[in-house]
Amino acid sequence: xxxxxxxxxxxxxxxxxxxxxxxxxxxxxxxxxxxxxxxxxxxxxxxxxxxxxxxxxxxxxxxxxxxxxxxxxxxxxxxxxxxxxxxxxxxxxxxxxxxxxxxxxxxxxxxxxxxxxxxxxxxxxxxxxxxxxxxxxxxxxxxxxxxxxxxxxxxxxxxxxxxxxxxxxxxxxxxxxxxxxxxxxxxxxxxxxxxxxxxxxxxxxxxxxxxxxxxxxxxxxxxxxxxxxxxxxxxxxxxxxxxxxxxxxxxxxxxxxxxxxxxxxxxxxxxxxxxxxxxxxxxxxxxxxxxxxxxxxxxxxxxxxxxxxxxxxxxxxxxxxxxxxxxxxxxxxxxxxxxxxxxxxxxxxxxxxxxxxxxxxxxxxxxxxxxxxxxxxxxxxxxxxxxxxxxxxxxxxxxxxxxxxxxxxxxxxxxxxxxxxxxxxxxxxxxxxxxxxxxxxxxxxxxx
Numbered sequence: 017x018x019x020x021x022x023x024x025x026x027x028x029x030x031x032x033x034x035x036x037x038x039x040x041x042x043x044x045x046x047x048x049x050x051x052x053x054x055x056x057x058x059x060x061x062x063x064x065x066x067x068x069x070x071x072x073x074x075x076x077x078x079x080x081x082x083x084x085x086x087x088x089x090x091x092x093x094x095x096x097x098x099x100x101x102x103x104x105x106x107x108x109x110x111x112x113x114x115x116x117x118x119x120x121x122x123x124x125x126x127x128x129x130x131x132x133x134x135x136x137x138x139x140x141x142x143x144x145x146x147x148x149x150x151x152x153x154x155x156x157x158x159x160x161x162x163x164x165x166x167x168x169x170x171x172x173x174x175x176x177x178x179x180x181x182x183x184x185x186x187x188x189x190x191x192x193x194x195x196x197x198x199x200x201x202x203x204x205x206x207x208x209x210x211x212x213x214x215x216x217x218x219x220x221x222x223x224x225x226x227x228x229x230x231x232x233x234x235x236x237x238x239x240x241x242x243x244x245x246x247x248x249x250x251x252x253x254x255x256x257x258x259x260x261x262x263x264x265x266x267x268x269x270x271x272x273x274x275x276x277x278x279x280x281x282x283x284x285x286x287x288x289x290x291x292x293x294x295x296x297x298x299x300x301x302x303x304x305x306x307x308x309x310x311x312x313x314x315x316x317x318x319x320x321x322x323x324x325x326x327x328x329x330x331x332x333x334x335x336x337x338x339x340x341x342x343x344x345x346x347x348x349x350x351x352x353x354x355x356x357x358x359x360x361x362x363x364x365x366x367x368x369x370x371x372x373x374x375x376x377x378x379x380x381x382x383x384x385x386x387x388x389x390x391x392x393x394x395x396x397x398x399x400x401x402x403x404x405x406x407x408x409x410x411x412x413x414x415x416x417x418x419x420x421x422x423x424x425x426x427x428x429x430x431x432x433x434x435x436x437x438x439x440x441x442x443x444x445x446x447x448x449x450x451x452x453x454x455x456x457x458x459x460x461x462x463x464x
Contacts, residue, residue, distance in 0.1 A: 044069040049140040052119050057088035071120055080120035087117055121146045130162045130169045133177040159194055175200035183232035184217050187225045191234050198223040198234055210250055228255040239275050239282045242290035254278030264459050266447055270410035279319035283410055293410035295464055297393040322387025325351055330434040338433045341372050344387040352390050352422055353439035367429055375443035380456040385464035386420045386443045417446045418460055
């Protein structure tokens, strides 16, 4: 059992709220949970609490009567520890086992410091609702937990008693619960500073789980220390978008563990420590270079969706390869269109691969990634085409390059349907000096 609490240290349970007297023959409505006043130790027909008060949804009269008898037994056991006989003080003193039954849920008791935490949250009136288990011993043989309708409260002597629910529980489960690297929770949920609707929960081992909007992820150790140094969720990287994971093969040179964030990554290795990694572009006015002769990126790409603009009316040709799927303003305020296009397998003499389908199917670069690069990057002339380029850098080293190649002249194949600029020809990646247009790993689209 979680550590029993001396009766002098147990906070009183919720005070009894007097409900308006019901009309003759009617029951009091159930408004909120309170302990039973002067509970009966045996069933007394017509005199049980269930005879004078309605029951919360999901409970029967049999449940309520059994719970009232259990409350009476607890009060009788507690009299040796407290001379008071009211329901509130008697149940606050609890039985020698330091456990309570919460009417009308008779099946389970809540004990020790887990009970104290449950009461402090409001007991059944809290977000946890009703008990759904007796106290359980965790697999480590050391800690305890009690389960409630909306989640458990976990306890250990080193960490105290704290609820872990919803997305926080799911993230903790992914990381092995108390047996994993996070250990036990050391706080309840905490609202983060600032205007963003974010929350966190602290755990042992310098770990925490952070939540924003609809998902929660764990962060710990040296990666968390680096993130805190950069301002944590209020800093340049924003909230975590992954637990601590093994980096993809392309990033293994820069780290053996990583967390993804809204605006970049932090990579870690035992030899190199923790370091930020992100996408950079060279904007107009910096030294021009090509993908095979890269220069230093000078501007970090910001998180979020690309800035879009309306497709020019003359480029809308539904059901054809020439239809504009999306359009973006570049840093020169010129509209760049991404036509549906044609992949390599559909190309024929005079009707080559181009556009969105060529970039996505043949090189695995998606529309959002292309739009982000076009929004902010300098364009570099390459023959009769222009290229918008970005570099993913970690520890001062370029890990991979992504590029979008465009044409600002009309399509030159027979049968094209307008004279507007062709727009996107293709998008691709390179991890080194390899020739041609390479494949983009999946994480590229997830980080641009």
